[in-house]
Amino acid sequence: MISNGLIVLNVNGVRYELRPRVTATLADVLREELGLTGTKIMCNEGECGACTVLINGRPMLSCMTLAIDAQDKDILTIEGLADPVTGDLHPIQKAFVDHSGMQCGVCTPGMILTAKALLDENPSPSEGDVRSALSGNLCRCGNYRRITECVLSAAEMLKAGGKNE
Amino acid sequence: MSNEFSVLGRGVVRKDAVEKVRGEAKYIPDIQLPKMLHAKFLRSPHAHAKITSIDTSKAEKLPGVKCVLTHNNVPRVHPLRKFEYLLDETVHYPGEEVAAVVALTAEIAEEALRLIEVKYEVLPAVFEVEEAMKPDAPLVHPEYGTNIYHGTELVRIPRLTEDGWLRLEVGDVDKGFAEADYILDRVYETPIQHNCSPIPRAVICEWTGEKLTCWADTQTPLFLWRDLADSLGIPQSNVRIISNCAAGGYGGKTPEKTATLTAIMAKRTRRPVKTSYSRAEDFIGTHRRISFKNHNKIGVKRDGTITAIDSKIIANWGRDTFAQYMVQATALLACTMLYRYHNSKAETCGVMTNIIGYGPMNGFGGPEAIYSIEKLIDEAAEKIEMDPVEFRLENCMRYGDRAMEFEQVVYGPIKWGILGPDLNSFPELIQKCAEKAQWKEKWKGWRTPVAANGPKRKGIGVAIGMHHCSFWPSSAIVKMNQDGTANVLSMGVEIGQGYSTAIAQVVAETLGIRYEDVNPITSDTGVAPAAVGNVASSGTSSLINSARLAAEDARRKLFELAAPRLNATVDAMEARNGKIYIKGTDRMIPIGSICLTHWQITGTSNNPPVESIRDEKTGQVIHAYSAAVTIAEVEVDIETGMVDVVRITSGHDCGRAINPIIVENQIDLGLAMSKGWVCTERFVVDGKTGVMLNPNLLDYKLITFLDMPQSEDIGRIIVERPSAWGPFGAKGMSETSMTAFAPAIANSIYNAIGVRIRYAFISPEAILKAIEKADRG
Numbered sequence: 001m002i003s004n005g006l007i008v009l010n011v012n013g014v015r016y017e018l019r020p021r022v023t024a025t026l027a028d029v030l031r032e033e034l035g036l037t038g039t040k041i042m043c044n045e046g047e048c049g050a051c052t053v054l055i056n057g058r059p060m061l062s063c064m065t066l067a068i069d070a071q072d073k074d075i076l077t078i079e080g081l082a083d084p085v086t087g088d089l090h091p092i093q094k095a096f097v098d099h100s101g102m103q104c105g106v107c108t109p110g111m112i113l114t115a116k117a118l119l120d121e122n123p124s125p126s127e128g129d130v131r132s133a134l135s136g137n138l139c140r141c142g143n144y145r146r147i148t149e150c151v152l153s154a155a156e157m158l159k160a161g162g163k164n165e
Numbered sequence: 166m167s168n169e170f171s172v173l174g175r176g177v178v179r180k181d182a183v184e185k186v187r188g189e190a191k192y193i194p195d196i197q198l199p200k201m202l203h204a205k206f207l208r209s210p211h212a213h214a215k216i217t218s219i220d221t222s223k224a225e226k227l228p229g230v231k232c233v234l235t236h237n238n239v240p241r242v243h244p245l246r247k248f249e250y251l252l253d254e255t256v257h258y259p260g261e262e263v264a265a266v267v268a269l270t271a272e273i274a275e276e277a278l279r280l281i282e283v284k285y286e287v288l289p290a291v292f293e294v295e296e297a298m299k300p301d302a303p304l305v306h307p308e309y310g311t312n313i314y315h316g317t318e319l320v321r322i323p324r325l326t327e328d329g330w331l332r333l334e335v336g337d338v339d340k341g342f343a344e345a346d347y348i349l350d351r352v353y354e355t356p357i358q359h360n361c362s363p364i365p366r367a368v369i370c371e372w373t374g375e376k377l378t379c380w381a382d383t384q385t386p387l388f389l390w391r392d393l394a395d396s397l398g399i400p401q402s403n404v405r406i407i408s409n410c411a412a413g414g415y416g417g418k419t420p421e422k423t424a425t426l427t428a429i430m431a432k433r434t435r436r437p438v439k440t441s442y443s444r445a446e447d448f449i450g451t452h453r454r455i456s457f458k459n460h461n462k463i464g465v466k467r468d469g470t471i472t473a474i475d476s477k478i479i480a481n482w483g484r485d486t487f488a489q490y491m492v493q494a495t496a497l498l499a500c501t502m503l504y505r506y507h508n509s510k511a512e513t514c515g516v517m518t519n520i521i522g523y524g525p526m527n528g529f530g531g532p533e534a535i536y537s538i539e540k541l542i543d544e545a546a547e548k549i550e551m552d553p554v555e556f557r558l559e560n561c562m563r564y565g566d567r568a569m570e571f572e573q574v575v576y577g578p579i580k581w582g583i584l585g586p587d588l589n590s591f592p593e594l595i596q597k598c599a600e601k602a603q604w605k606e607k608w609k610g611w612r613t614p615v616a617a618n619g620p621k622r623k624g625i626g627v628a629i630g631m632h633h634c635s636f637w638p639s640s641a642i643v644k645m646n647q648d649g650t651a652n653v654l655s656m657g658v659e660i661g662q663g664y665s666t667a668i669a670q671v672v673a674e675t676l677g678i679r680y681e682d683v684n685p686i687t688s689d690t691g692v693a694p695a696a697v698g699n700v701a702s703s704g705t706s707s708l709i710n711s712a713r714l715a716a717e718d719a720r721r722k723l724f725e726l727a728a729p730r731l732n733a734t735v736d737a738m739e740a741r742n743g744k745i746y747i748k749g750t751d752r753m754i755p756i757g758s759i760c761l762t763h764w765q766i767t768g769t770s771n772n773p774p775v776e777s778i779r780d781e782k783t784g785q786v787i788h789a790y791s792a793a794v795t796i797a798e799v800e801v802d803i804e805t806g807m808v809d810v811v812r813i814t815s816g817h818d819c820g821r822a823i824n825p826i827i828v829e830n831q832i833d834l835g836l837a838m839s840k841g842w843v844c845t846e847r848f849v850v851d852g853k854t855g856v857m858l859n860p861n862l863l864d865y866k867l868i869t870f871l872d873m874p875q876s877e878d879i880g881r882i883i884v885e886r887p888s889a890w891g892p893f894g895a896k897g898m899s900e901t902s903m904t905a906f907a908p909a910i911a912n913s914i915y916n917a918i919g920v921r922i923r924y925a926f927i928s929p930e931a932i933l934k935a936i937e938k939a940d941r942g
Contacts, residue, residue, distance in 0.1 A: 037195035038188015042363050043444045047862035050363065078188030093186040097178055100826045103834065104413035104661025105185035106363035112186060131870040138862065140363050140413055141661055142837025143830055144873045 007071045011036065012080025020067040027051045027062035030077060038078035038109050042138070049137030052110035053077050059117040078109035081116070092116055092154040101150035103141035111137050115151045123159055127152065171741065172673045172680045173893055176826030180665040180685060192410050193367035193382045198437040201369070202231055204430055205274035206423075206440075207264040207281055208450060209256035212290035212519035212855035213303070216254045216263065216283055223280040224266060229273035231434045233281070234265040239429060242396050243319060244422040248306060248485035248517075251396070251422050251429075255288075257305055257484040258519050259856045260449035262422070267430040267438050290519035292855045294458060294481045297516045305484060305517040314482060314489065314515040322490050324577045331490055332512040333497045333574055335567065335581070341473025341508030345464025347548045353461065353537035356925035357481075357848040358454040358841070360417030360526050361867065365447035370428040371437035375399070377428055381408045382418055384658045385698035389420040390690045396425045405691035413661045415838065416525035416700065416900075417452060419488075448860035452524030453848060455492050456481045456925070459537040465545045469559045474541075476500040478513040478534065483522040490515065491701075492523070494574035495530035495633070499904075500538055502568060502790075503631060504560040520855045525700060527838060528903035531632045536843070539628040539908030544921065547611045553627050553912070554599050554608070561591035561629060568790075571633045587789055587888040587896065590818035591629060594794040597882050598627075602796040602814035614917050620804040623811075624917025627796050630904025634706035634789040634897040636890070638772060639696030641712040643672055643719040645766040649743055649757025650682035651719070656696040657708040658688040662899055663827035664699060668709050670823050671892045675716035676723075677740030678756060694769070702897030705823070706789050706888070711772040713892040719768025726759050726766070773890075789888040791896040792818045793835075795909035801917040803936055806929030808844060810910060813874055816882035820896035825883060828898060832881050835902025837868040843907045844927050845872065 009016045011034060020029050027044070030036040030053070039062055042050035046064040053062045054076040081090045089097065092112050102108040111134060118125060118133040125133070130151045131144075139147065184190040221233040236252040244251060252262060264281050268274040289303035296302055297312040305312055315329035316322045325331055342348055362382075369380040377399070383389050386406040394401045411418055423440055431438040442450065458479045464472040478496055486492075493513040500511035546556035562568075568584035599605070607615050607625050615623040642654040653672045659665040669683040676683075686692060696708050724735040727745045731738070731754055737747050744753040760766060798812040815832055822828045845866040849858040859865045873879070887894020915921050920935040 031195070032197075035197070036188075037191065040192070040363075041194060043862045045444065045861060045863075047444075078186075082187060089183070089186065096186045097182040100176065100179055100182070100830060102179070102182065102185045102661075103663070103830055104363055105181060105190050106192065106412050108185045109188045127876060135870045138867050138869060139837075140361055140415075140867060141830070142834040142868060142873070144837070144868075144870045145833055145876050145879055146826075146830055148870070148876060 007068055009067070009070055009075060010073065011075045012077060013084060022068065024067045025063050026053070026065040026067045026070045029067040030062060036077050036079050040106050040109055042106055049114065050107050050110045052113050052137065054113050054117055057117065057120060059114045076113065078113060081112065091157040092119070095150040095154035095157060099146060099150045099153055101143065101147050103143050107137055107139045111139070111147055115154065119155055119158060123155060125155060170674055172670045173823055174821070174825065176824055177666065177670060177680050179663060180669055181659055192364045192412050193369060193380055194364065194441045196369055196380055196410070198369065198371060201437040201439055202267045202269060202434055203271040203274050204265055204267040204427055204438050204440040205271060205278055206262045206450065207278045209259055209261045209263050211256060211285055211287055212259050213288040213305070214256050214285035215288060216256070217286050218284045219264065220282040221264065224277040227273065227277045227280060229269040230266060230277045232267045232430050234426060234430060239426070244392055244396050244425055248317060251425060258521050259854065260521055261484070262450070265426050265430060267434060290855055292518050292520050292850065292852065294479050294516040294518065297518050305519055312517045314517055320489050322575055324575060325490065330512050330514045331493060331497065331574065332510070333501050334510045335501060336508035338473045338475055338508045338510045342464040345472040346467045348462065348464050349541065349544055349548060350462045351541055351544065351923060353459045353540060353923045354925040355457045355459070355533040355536050356843060357456045358526060358846050359448055359848055359865065360415045360453070361865070362413050362415070362418060362447070364412035365442040365444055366421065366423060366451055367439070367441040368424045368427050369437060369439045370424065370431040372432050372435065376403050376405070378405045378407065379424055379428065380410065381406050381424055382411045383408045383420060384411060384414045384418040384660050385420065385700055386656055386658065386688050386690050387695055387698050389424060392420050393425055393428060397428060408658055408688040411658050411660045411688070415527045416529060418660065419525055419700065421451065444862065445860040448865065449521065449857050452486065452522050454526040455523040455530065455533060457496070457533045457537070461537055461541045463541050463545050465549055467549050469549060469551050469556055471504060471506050471545070471560050473508040474506050476511040476538070480513060480515045482515045482517050483520045485517060485522050486524055488525055490575055492525065492530035494571060496534035497574055498571060498633065499531045499534040499631065502562060503535065503538060503629065505562055505566045520850055521857065528632065528900045529701065531630070531900065532903045532907060535630045535904045536907050540911055540923065543626070543912045543915070550611060552608060554595060554604055557627065557629055558592055558595050561595065562588060563592065564589035571635065585889060587820060587886055588631065588792055590792045590884050590886045591794065593884055594792060594816035594818060594882065595629065598794045598796045598814045598816045601880050601882060604796060612919055615798070620802050622801050622803055622917040623798065624801065624913040624915065625796065625798050626909050626912025626916050628905045628908035628912060630793045630901060631790050632702055632901040632904060634791060634891070635701035635703040636772065637697040637703050637707050638774070639707045639711045640694040640769065640771045641696070641708070641715040642694055643712065643715040643768040645719055645760045647760050647764065649678065649755060649760045650684070651676060651678060652684045652686050653712050654693045655685065655687050655708060655712055656690065656693040656698060657704055658699050660699060662699070662704065662831060663824060664704055666827060667705065667823045668712050671709050671713050672716045675713050676720055678743050702900045705895050705897045706891045707772050710890070710892045711770050714770035714772070715768040717768065718770055719766060722766050722768065723756060723759055726763055727754050730754055789820065789891055789896045791820065791898045791901040793901045793905040795905035797906070797909035797913040799910060799913045799917055801914055801932065803918060806932035808914060808927065808932070810840060810874055812878040814880040815906070816884060817898055817902060818884040818886050819898035820888040820891050821885050821894040822883050823895050828883060829881050831899040832902045833879070834899065836879070836906050837873060839903055839906035840872065840910060841868045843911065847926055847928060
């Protein structure tokens with residue numbers, strides 16, 4: 001903390017100096033102060049995975065993380081996943097588009113970011129690996145089979161040297 | 166899949182895909198307006214109580230509070246002609262709204278709720294239908310005089326008997342039972358389920374002068390539009406509903422009084438007001454799937470003939486609903502129309518209790534009826550030692566069998582007709598599923614599991630299901646743009662089911678332009694012509710059909726304008742590849758060059774009224790029905806009671822798959838929601854207080870990745886038997902996909918464990934209890 005409750009958050013490569021309420025969660029700050037509403041709130045109590053963001057590369061529930069605890073860490077939200085210069089979709093996003101990985105779309109950002117953390121760690125996951133890594137993310141539309149297909153397809157794309165296109 | 170089309174029948178990229186993967190799709194909680202205030206509701210802790218005093222003075226003095234609403238200062242109107250007021254001095258279930266506070270922030274509003282002092286006189290309450298039907302039962306609405314709903318002055322149900330029963334009868338049931346070799350008499354229950362939308366209820370209202378704009382998370386903008394105008398006493402022209410930001414409703418995103426109360430707060434403060442429920446509030450303060458107690462009786466002959474069926478359905482309504490008896494009408498149709506019974510009777514009544522009211526949810530009464538019927542059919546097949554697949558093949562509905570209109574069940578008069586060719590798909594679906602699932606190899610006969618390995622028992626089971634696709638009045642506008650692309654204006658709502666994609670595919674196909682060149686502008690009452698909305702599986706059959714007709718109208722106008730330029734008659738033309746050709750030649754004119762010189766090319770249409778839609782062969786007016794068949798394979802651990810659905814084979818007739826990928830995704834939705842409904846999503850109501858005890862996603866367990874079969878173990882079969890009137894023969898299929906999974910899973914569990922579970926919920930606990938009881942004999 002710098003002083004007087006001022007904190008620094010590094011979100012999608014941008015440094016923000018903010019003075020959040022002490023009780024504000026990272027999800028609150030991302031959504032309300034930074035306008036990054038791609039981080040969705042489905043339960044706001046750590047049960048569904050919709051609000052997942054990557055903190056230092058790890059999938060974390062932003063509704064269960066106090067903003068002050070995210071101080072000085074690298075935060076990636078769904079808005080920061082596409083190529084920052086060209087805006088081209090990340091291969092995981094591309095796979096979700098091509099293989100219809102969404103229905104209502106509320107769980108989609110959290111699914112994609114959790115998948116990114118998995119593929120960063122394990123570039124060649126099995127179907128079982130995908131199901132278990134994503135099992136904390138709920139999809140009320142039951143689109144699980146298609147989402148699994150998207151993640152496996154993204155893994156192939158990334159291995160083939162796929163970059164943002 | 167047929168390929169005479171350029172856009173139809175292809176799994177094109179969803180219209181909403183890119184915005185959703187970028188996090189740019191906006192839902193109501195994501196919208197911020199300048200100077201917006203936030204509202205919160207105080208809810209009743211009691212199931213039934215009279216408010217003797219309510220003191221809001223401390224709340225009003227809290228800095229940041231702008232307005233407090235109670236029953237003392239809001240108009241006394243019935244939202245949606247329901248059996249309730251906006252705010253009432255009597256509360257009828259735990260969770261009913263008592264007061265509302267609007268403040269600078271949601272936190273201040275919540276703090277203010279704690280400062281409102283309410284004194285209640287607690288009244289007797291009743292939660293179970295059996296209790297509520299007793300003559301001396303506490304009355305949910307004492308002024309109504311009974312807990313059995315029989316209509317009100319606001320809503321009349323012509324076919325309801327004076328004592329509140331809705332009946333449907335064919336043939337002679339007594340005679341049928343007399344002819345039976347066996348009669349089975351069973352009682353089944355179906356569980357409550359919550360829609361549990363990914364985005365809890367939310368709405369924003371803003372007034373500009375006399376005009377109200379309402380950003381609503383609804384799948385029926387038309388209902389909300391009328392309700393807001395009626396409740397507020399203003400013309401519809403002063404109300405605009407925008408719901409292009411709706412999230413998965415599964416039937417439940419239909420109007421509630423929240424929008425009206427939010428509009429009142431916005432008017433009193435002259436600032437935009439947002440109401441955004443928490444997850445717990447969404448559970449306790451919205452509505453849920455209806456629950457049935459079904460008393461079913463079937464007569465069957467040794468040769469496999471069903472001689473009679475009698476179904477009596479008692480529904481627990483909770484405090485009230487807005488879909489009075491339409492849900493149960495769907496249930497009665499399912500009871501009388503799934504099989505070719507010559508003698509059948511089905512009757513139902515709705516009983517009010519002091520629990521949360523029911524609302525529409527995926528299937529709308531059909532799954533609840535079919536869950537019981539399909540268990541009964543299984544028991545009947547076992548009684549005569551007949552293979553359950555054979556028994557269903559023998560008795561399922563076919564072309565030419567007796568059928569009727571859905572609305573007639575409620576409004577009458579009953580006119581039985583002949584089922585059109587579009588529900589002739591059961592035999593084909595059953596055979597294809599049995600083949601794909603290798604039924605003959607796996608089915609070892611009654612009372613024999615497929616396999617037993619230590620405590621693990623494998624079982625297999627089958628069920629069929631159907632649902633009507635409503636033909637409701639609807640209209641659409643197709644507006645050609647200057648470059649030959651098109652906008653389609655529709656009151657339908659993209660709620661995740663793929664509506665905007667499917668409507669664009671149909672319009673592109675009709676106009677002969679690229680799918681990418683059609684922009685669906687949906688769910689804005691300020692722009693789109695009237696249509697009922699995405700309920701009752703009418704999205705495809707009614708709303709998209711009106712868009713097809715509007716596109717045909719626009720195409721005709723394009724042809725008329727092209728005629729002098731091509732020196733040809735309109736009849737000689739066709740549209741494809743963005744051009745208008747003289748058929749059989751390469752003489753053409755690009756659509757864009759016509760649109761560039763004629764700026765006002767607009768196609769409009771009304772869906773034809775129901776009376777004009779007739780089956781060509783029989784002349785009968787019958788709604789479209791779509792059909793589903795499921796074969797489920799489970800593995801049950803008889804020591805823990807855990808059920809693993811290991812393999813699913815599911816066949817669906819959707820008339821024509823406008824987008825097969827989306828159809829498959831909707832099948833998966835049906836599977837996940839069905840398994841959740843009967844196996845994991847237990848909605849626990851406290852028997853003493855009527856309070857829902859598990860209003861969170863930890864204790865109310867939605868299906869996860871790990872609860873679904875592996876990808877290769879979900880077999881999907883799509884059969885296309887075009888309906889005579891849907892767009893390109895398409896029928897709605899999403900609700901149908903909810904009908905056959907649950908009973909197939911239940912029947913396969915029976916095959917695995919050898920004990921029938923007839924009550925509502927198949928939890929591991931219920932399985933262990935059933936096994937233990939059977940062991941004790």
